[in-house]
Amino acid sequence: xxxxxxxxxxxxxxxxxxxxxxxxxxxxxxxxxxxxxxxxxxxxxxxxxxxxxxxxxxxxxxxxxxxxxxxxxxxxxxxxxxxxxxxxxxxxxxxxxxxxxxxxxxxxxxxxxxxxxxxxxxxxxxxxxxxxxxxxxxxxxxxxxxxxxxxxxxxxxxxxxxxxxxxxxxxxxxxxxxxxxxxxxxxxxxxxxxxxxxxxxxxxxxxxxxxxxxxxxxxxxxxxxxxxxxxxxxxxxxxxxxxxxxxxxxxxxxxxxxxxxxxxxxxxxxxxxxxxxxxxxxxxxxxxxxxxxxxxxxxxxxxxxxxxxxxxxxxxxxxxxxxxxxxxxxxxxxxxxxxxxxxxxxxxxxxxxxxxxxxxxxxxxxxxx
Amino acid sequence: xxxxxxxxxxxxxxxxxxxxxxxxxxxxxxxxxxxxxxxxxxxxxxxxxxxxxxxxxxxxxxxxxxxxxxxxxxxxxxxxxxxxxxxxxxxxxxxxxxxxxxxxxxxxxxxxxxxxxxxxxxxxxxxxxxxxxxxxxxxxxxxxxxxxxxxxxxxxxxxxxxxxxxxxxxxxxxxxxxxxxxxxxxxxxxxxxxxxxxxxxxxxxxxxxxxxxxxxxxxxxxxxxxxxxxxxxxxxxxxxxxxxxxxxxxxxxxxxxxxxxxxxxxxxxxxxxxxxxxxxxxxxxxxxxxxxxxxxxxxx
Amino acid sequence: xxxxxxxxxxxxxxxxxxxxxxxxxxxxxxxxxxxxxxxxxxxxxxxxxxxxxxxxxxxxxxxxxxxxxxxxxxxxxxxxxxxxxxxxxxxxxxxxxxxxxxxxxxxxxxxxxxxxxxxxxxxxxxxxxxxxxxxxxxxxxxxxxxxxxxxxxxxxxxxxxxxxxxxxxxxxxxxxxxxxxxxxxxxxxxxxxxxxxxxxxxxxxxxxxxxxxxxxxxxxxxxxxxxxxxxxxxxxx
Numbered sequence: 001x002x003x004x005x006x007x008x009x010x011x012x013x014x015x016x017x018x019x020x021x022x023x024x025x026x027x028x029x030x031x032x033x034x035x036x037x038x039x040x041x042x043x044x045x046x047x048x049x050x051x052x053x054x055x056x057x058x059x060x061x062x063x064x065x066x067x068x069x070x071x072x073x074x075x076x077x078x079x080x081x082x083x084x085x086x087x088x089x090x091x092x093x094x095x096x097x098x099x100x101x102x103x104x105x106x107x108x109x110x111x112x113x114x115x116x117x118x119x120x121x122x123x124x125x126x127x128x129x130x131x132x133x134x135x136x137x138x139x140x141x142x143x144x145x146x147x148x149x150x151x152x153x154x155x156x157x158x159x160x161x162x163x164x165x166x167x168x169x170x171x172x173x174x175x176x177x178x179x180x181x182x183x184x185x186x187x188x189x190x191x192x193x194x195x196x197x198x199x200x201x202x203x204x205x206x207x208x209x210x211x212x213x214x215x216x217x218x219x220x221x222x223x224x225x226x227x228x229x230x231x232x233x234x235x236x237x238x239x240x241x242x243x244x245x246x247x248x249x250x251x252x253x254x255x256x257x258x259x260x261x262x263x264x265x266x267x268x269x270x271x272x273x274x275x276x277x278x279x280x281x282x283x284x285x286x287x288x289x290x291x292x293x294x295x296x297x298x299x300x301x302x303x304x305x306x307x308x309x310x311x312x313x314x315x316x317x318x319x320x321x322x323x324x325x326x327x328x329x330x331x332x333x334x335x336x337x338x339x340x341x342x343x344x345x346x347x348x349x350x351x352x353x354x355x356x357x358x359x360x361x362x363x364x365x366x367x368x369x
Numbered sequence: 370x371x372x373x374x375x376x377x378x379x380x381x382x383x384x385x386x387x388x389x390x391x392x393x394x395x396x397x398x399x400x401x402x403x404x405x406x407x408x409x410x411x412x413x414x415x416x417x418x419x420x421x422x423x424x425x426x427x428x429x430x431x432x433x434x435x436x437x438x439x440x441x442x443x444x445x446x447x448x449x450x451x452x453x454x455x456x457x458x459x460x461x462x463x464x465x466x467x468x469x470x471x472x473x474x475x476x477x478x479x480x481x482x483x484x485x486x487x488x489x490x491x492x493x494x495x496x497x498x499x500x501x502x503x504x505x506x507x508x509x510x511x512x513x514x515x516x517x518x519x520x521x522x523x524x525x526x527x528x529x530x531x532x533x534x535x536x537x538x539x540x541x542x543x544x545x546x547x548x549x550x551x552x553x554x555x556x557x558x559x560x561x562x563x564x565x566x567x568x569x570x571x572x573x574x575x576x577x578x579x580x581x582x583x584x585x586x587x588x589x590x591x592x593x594x595x596x597x598x599x600x601x602x603x604x605x606x607x608x609x610x611x612x613x614x615x616x617x618x619x620x621x622x623x624x625x626x627x628x629x630x631x632x633x634x635x636x637x638x639x640x641x642x643x644x645x646x647x648x649x650x651x652x653x654x655x656x657x658x659x660x661x662x663x664x665x666x667x668x669x
Numbered sequence: 670x671x672x673x674x675x676x677x678x679x680x681x682x683x684x685x686x687x688x689x690x691x692x693x694x695x696x697x698x699x700x701x702x703x704x705x706x707x708x709x710x711x712x713x714x715x716x717x718x719x720x721x722x723x724x725x726x727x728x729x730x731x732x733x734x735x736x737x738x739x740x741x742x743x744x745x746x747x748x749x750x751x752x753x754x755x756x757x758x759x760x761x762x763x764x765x766x767x768x769x770x771x772x773x774x775x776x777x778x779x780x781x782x783x784x785x786x787x788x789x790x791x792x793x794x795x796x797x798x799x800x801x802x803x804x805x806x807x808x809x810x811x812x813x814x815x816x817x818x819x820x821x822x823x824x825x826x827x828x829x830x831x832x833x834x835x836x837x838x839x840x841x842x843x844x845x846x847x848x849x850x851x852x853x854x855x856x857x858x859x860x861x862x863x864x865x866x867x868x869x870x871x872x873x874x875x876x877x878x879x880x881x882x883x884x885x886x887x888x889x890x891x892x893x894x895x896x897x898x899x900x901x902x903x904x905x906x
Contacts, residue, residue: 234761319478
């Protein structure tokens with residue numbers, strides 16, 4: 001019986017995923033508001049991780065700047081929430097810096113629909129521009145990675161420096177309503193949580209479809225032999241730019257869902273360290289597996305919440321060590337370990353069949369082979 | 370007129386700081402193609418070594434000799450940082466030579482741990498290092514005051530640059546290093562111990578990070594994240610300069626230093642950062658592989 | 670074509686006719702690979718004309734544009750995608766619209782399926798079709814790459830030392846494969862193995878120091894005194 005469960009778990013992943021999805025949908029029934037909120041937050045990270053994996057795991061482009069795309073989405077939503085909470089008055093930090101009326105760039109964010117659209121479009125546009133300008137010149141992949149990190153520094157400096165526009169270091173917070181519903185009420189939070197779960201599922205399915213089709217093969221080709229792809233008639237820069245843009249848009253989407261659940265966004269939450277931590281989720285879970293990054297994001301964040309509050313020092317050491325351990329000992333991540341087990345379980349099944357008395361009757365010397 | 374001269378001087382000064390920080394990187398990243406994200410922490414180690422040496426002088430050495438501490442600290446910082454670098458290379462990086470992005474992540478983890486270690490030992494708040502009295506004040510030219518500490522850093526950068534140039538281009542050891550970096554198998558066949566060359570080269574690159582850290586104590590108080598503040602700019606210097614060329618690093622450092630100062634003077638610190646980033650992107654449209662680049666026949 | 674001031678190919682006048690197996694031979698550094706590089710767009714010619722089918726000026730095109738005009742190249746070291754299966758390798762190589770949007774909705778129709786099956790048959794990898802290309806033997810990898818080149822249905826095929834590192838029987842099979850391929854198109858091959866050249870060549874060009882030394886059938890070329898001088902290092906009277 002146990003073995004049978006073991007086999008279904010390992011060999012019927014679709015079923016497992018469906019069960020997990022249902023469990024996430026039903027989570028509001030048996031989790032406290034606080035825990036549900038945490039889980040919802042982690043799931044938004046999982047969305048980022050999937051997008052990042054599409055870029056790194058499948059296309060071979062490492063971005064250390066996804067925190068910024070996440071942040072751009074989050075800020076778009078937060079700007080709308082701030083304006084709605086202030087009900088027509090200027091946010092405090094603007095008033096303090098002597099502004100009389102709403103600055104131009106804030107005006108579109110009065111409308112929630114516009115804010116949501118921009119929350120996806122702005123990160124996508126920034127990624128498209130940076131991606132287009134670097135990939136088209138065949139700039140070395142490592143250079144791109146460094147540039148992506150420099151972008152984090154630039155954007156966070158800008159967010160902090162332009163305090164009268166962005167709220168500076170303290171970021172944006174004190175939200176009240178979203179489409180008129182109180183963001184702090186338990187029922188609104190549950191709905192937002194459910195939206196997050198559905199979004200994660202849609203993103204997962206969409207990306208899966210992408211990588212299972214021919215596009216996925218072409219992306220792997222770009223990852224493993226960019227120049228070879230050119231001689232097969234492909235233009236790798238277009239593919240890279242496309243995936244970069246998509247993954248930035250996903251990060252923006254995640255950022256919006258994040259702000260709705262966490263209620264604050266500030267430059268430190270999207271800076272260099274959070275950005276590179278996102279990469280760790282993917283690496284730990286397993287590159288080029290899609291489900292791996294989800295597991296990685298949930299695992300690291302659950303561990304971080306449990307640990308870092310009581311032992312922040314030890315947590316930092318652990319986080320640092322995790323980077324080293326994953327790279328050296330788990331290059332394929334947790335999914336690599338699971339896959340190994342799966343193969344082994346298949347082998348166990350084979351040997352079991354051989355030991356089965358019935359099979360001995362059929363083929364006498366099987367065990368002797 | 371004076372303002373222009375001052376901006377120019379500040380640009381050169383910033384350039385020399387960047388150069389000093391980037392010299393180590395030009396070796397480990399430019400020559401060896403290792404992205405060592407812990408380079409910033411090696412700088413931090415150099416800075417804390419200076420702090421420790423200063424404290425030793427305060428406690429055990431007669432006061433009139435206090436100023437010498439800085440002169441002592443420079444070689445000590447170099448040796449300590451080189452030692453840590455050597456350890457890092459032989460325990461971690463050597464397994465990752467063919468996986469540049471992975472070595473980036475692993476060294477980032479090491480950097481994180483080193484930062485935390487510094488926090489545990491020296492505490493989270495910044496500590497001050499009092500600069501030696503001979504570097505107080507400055508040189509007055511007309512109505513311009515050029516701080517001695519800035520001039521000292523400029524000089525130090527030039528000396529380090531010259532040292533690296535002589536080592537890599539004018540000695541047998543340096544020739545061996547360049548041979549290994551250009552054609553590893555061939556060098557091995559010719560009897561060069563590539564392992565030894567890797568370790569030593571990495572240690573030298575790390576050592577210069579220590580020297581840079583030492584110099585940074587002249588500019589302000591130091592803390593566990595003192596290196597991170599400079600490290601991204603330093604990477605940009607190498608990217609702009611082109612991998613594998615000292616001249617490129619010099620051009621990159623002074624280019625970025627100069628434009629950074631000009632932009633910040635013309636706008637403000639945060640907008641200046643945006644402009645310099647855009648400038649670098651624009652520059653890479655023109656020279657995708659930096660100032661100095663070489664052509665190869667390999668299809669990678 | 671210059672490499673840092675060094676002229677790898679100098680004033681080369683070179684023509685390839687359809688439906689021929691055309692070999693390029695020559696001592697090391699003669700510029701053979703550079704010739705292929707220039708044709709397929711890997712390197713840029715510093716001066717001169719590079720036309721294909723008398724209409725396309727290849728000099729101004731990128732590698733992928735050149736492929737779509739009907740020129741495909743196989744590199745010296747097998748550069749297949751080891752993480753993909755044999756079938757998938759052929760699939761992404763297949764002649765099709767290779768823009769992002771066509772690839773996103775690409776599905777094989779019956780004609781495609783048939784073409785892929787025929788190719789698997791031709792290169793003898795039918796049994797390996799669902800295995801990762803990384804698990805293939807060296808010779809099989811070379812065939813797979815030749816298969817990938819042919820899947821693009823090019824008019825001109827460039828092969829760079831296709832039989833390097835192959836066993837005797839593998840060489841013969843490769844030779845037959847090349848003959849098959851050349852039925853519908855021109856094949857230009859850089860090769861060092863003279864026996865192989867002798868057996869399968871329709872036309873042989875000899876290059877030396879970036880210039881064309883001789884051209885003709887293998888016998889004609891072998892009789893050419895200048896060729897013998899270059900290869901044997903002395904004047905033959």
